[in-house]
Amino acid sequence: MLYAVLYEGDIAALQHAQSEGKVLKFLPIEIGSATGVSERITTWKALPSPRVIPTHLPLRLYPKTVLERRCKRVYVVRHPKDVAVSFYHHHRSHKVLGQYQGTWDDFFTCFLNGHVVYGS
Numbered sequence: 001m002l003y004a005v006l007y008e009g010d011i012a013a014l015q016h017a018q019s020e021g022k023v024l025k026f027l028p029i030e031i032g033s034a035t036g037v038s039e040r041i042t043t044w045k046a047l048p049s050p051r052v053i054p055t056h057l058p059l060r061l062y063p064k065t066v067l068e069r070r071c072k073r074v075y076v077v078r079h080p081k082d083v084a085v086s087f088y089h090h091h092r093s094h095k096v097l098g099q100y101q102g103t104w105d106d107f108f109t110c111f112l113n114g115h116v117v118y119g120s
Contacts, residue, residue: 002052002074003017003023003052006050006052022047022048023052050072059073059075084107084108084111087111087116088100088104088107088108088111091107091116091117097117
């Protein structure tokens with residue numbers, strides 16, 4: 001969505017930029033995941049400004065230079081009910097998370113109490 005804004009809604013120009021590698025697919029920097037992060041950072045540094053760098057990192061974990069250089073940030077927040085429902089289905093289908101077998105009500109209680117991966 002941010003790239004569509006940067007390209008002023010010109011989808012053809014956006015698609016052209018994607019085909020030339022000026023716009024990357026969604027490759028976020030994740031907490032606790034070192035896999036490919038240095039390569040992603042190198043790739044992002046080589047992109048022309050303005051760049052969109054997706055992440056799930058909380059602001060407190062941003063590098064100081066991001067804050068010192070006053071880089072623009074867009075903070076996207078989902079409705080908590082949507083997060084809970086999405087997380088419920090994610091836990092039910094994900095092998096690493098144990099393919100949750102309980103009821104929605106039980107999961108929701110766990111979610112509210114922060115007893116799921118990443119907390120509530």
